[in-house]
Amino acid sequence: MKSKKKRLARAVGLVSVIGASLAANGVMADAIERAVDYRQGVMNVFGWNMKAMGDMMKGKVAFDQEAFANHANDLAAAARLNLMPGFPEDSESDESDALPEIWMEFDDFEGKYRDLRMRSKALSGVAESGDKAKLGEALDKTGKACKACHKKFKN
Numbered sequence: 001m002k003s004k005k006k007r008l009a010r011a012v013g014l015v016s017v018i019g020a021s022l023a024a025n026g027v028m029a030d031a032i033e034r035a036v037d038y039r040q041g042v043m044n045v046f047g048w049n050m051k052a053m054g055d056m057m058k059g060k061v062a063f064d065q066e067a068f069a070n071h072a073n074d075l076a077a078a079a080r081l082n083l084m085p086g087f088p089e090d091s092e093s094d095e096s097d098a099l100p101e102i103w104m105e106f107d108d109f110e111g112k113y114r115d116l117r118m119r120s121k122a123l124s125g126v127a128e129s130g131d132k133a134k135l136g137e138a139l140d141k142t143g144k145a146c147k148a149c150h151k152k153f154k155n
């Protein structure tokens with residue numbers, strides 16, 4: 001017959017194992033939350049600059065070449081960030097619109113990010129010229145790079 005003491009010790013042991021794994025889950029959840037905040041923050045930097053340029057091209061806001069070039073440069077600079085650490089494996093959460101496909105097809109996901117980097121760099125290159133037709137075209141291609149990724153990888 002097992003002693004009460006032994007059973008108690010086992011029970012206490014079990015509780016502390018559960019406690020440790022709950023704490024580990026807490027740490028994981030916290031790391032995921034921070035990654036989600038980081039990537040959404042960068043996405044909001046993208047969105048801010050794209051909207052400002054789009055509004056100018058659509059005539060919602062008066063076209064200002066210098067302001068346009070600044071937005072194009074900031075977008076290209078943001079797209080230079082190494083964003084992939086913001087997408088750690090399986091970092092899905094209620095706060096996030098990231099789809100599980102990201103981690104099933106990570107190479108494609110990364111490739112789509114590289115496309116954006118390339119397009120935004122080209123956009124900032126033509127932004128200096130102030131040629132509106134060229135700007136419109138480069139902005140359009142950049143917007144398509146955003147959409148190509150969202151369509152497949154974002155809710």
Ligand code: HEC
Nearest residue numbers: 040043046047050096097098112113116145146149153154
């Ligand atoms: C490589 C893929 C990829 C590219 C390229 C990309 N996005 Fe995203 N974007 C995502 C994913 C995935 C999410 C969802 C992130 C989340 O909620 O965890 C997202 C979310 C967003 C959000 C919502 C952020 C929030 O606060 O919830 C905005 C705004 C956004 N993207 C704008 C853009 C713009 C503008 C561009 C292009 C200049 C762009 N994105 C390019 C993948 C991408």
